[in-house]
Amino acid sequence: MLAVLSRRDIVTAAMLGLASYFGLSSVSTSAEGMKPIQNPITGNEDLGDLSQPQQALAQFYRAFNTRDIKMIDENFAHSDEVAIDNPLGGIRRGADEPHKMYEGVFKSPADVHVEFWDYTIHRAGDVFWAVGRERGTDGKEVIEDAKLLGDYQGAVQSGSAKTQ
Numbered sequence: 473m474l475a476v477l478s479r480r481d482i483v484t485a486a487m488l489g490l491a492s493y494f495g496l497s498s499v500s501t502s503a504e505g506m507k508p509i510q511n512p513i514t515g516n517e518d519l520g521d522l523s524q525p526q527q528a529l530a531q532f533y534r535a536f537n538t539r540d541i542k543m544i545d546e547n548f549a550h551s552d553e554v555a556i557d558n559p560l561g562g563i564r565r566g567a568d569e570p571h572k573m574y575e576g577v578f579k580s581p582a583d584v585h586v587e588f589w590d591y592t593i594h595r596a597g598d599v600f601w602a603v604g605r606e607r608g609t610d611g612k613e614v615i616e617d618a619k620l621l622g623d624y625q626g627a628v629q630s631g632s633a634k635t636q
């Protein structure tokens with residue numbers, strides 16, 4: 473799941489990230505440590521300073537794992553430049569899209585808890601983005617393979633269709 477996570481109204485990290493990698497932007501970027509971080513973010517961490525990437529990520533995973541739509545809303549910038557890309561909803565853009573997508577997820581019968589690991593944090597000014605992997609569990613199995621992900625997507629999509 474790649475999401476623009478910010479405590480401020482900012483431009484999308486995905487656009488800024490692509491521009492800087494292809495030399496289309498003069499904004500300097502940095503990665504916090506070149507080695508991916510293996511210690512997972514679960515949402516159980518101390519939230520501390522939410523302007524810091526790890527704490528903002530911890531807030532997101534806490535919101536997701538506790539199905540707290542209000543906290544999801546607080547985690548995303550309130551801007552039409554927000555972009556979110558994940559296996560459940562694909563790429564969505566706009567200020568209301570994270571709320572709509574996660575509201576559907578939370579109303580679905582799927583009860584999956586997710587953690588973020590094997591990640592790097594990248595910054596450009598006030599923007600950050602994280603590149604890494606997620607693993608989820610439904611209490612019985614770890615969801616990392618395509619079939620289990622497909623089953624999860626089906627459960628979420630059927631729950632989302634019922635709310636529309």
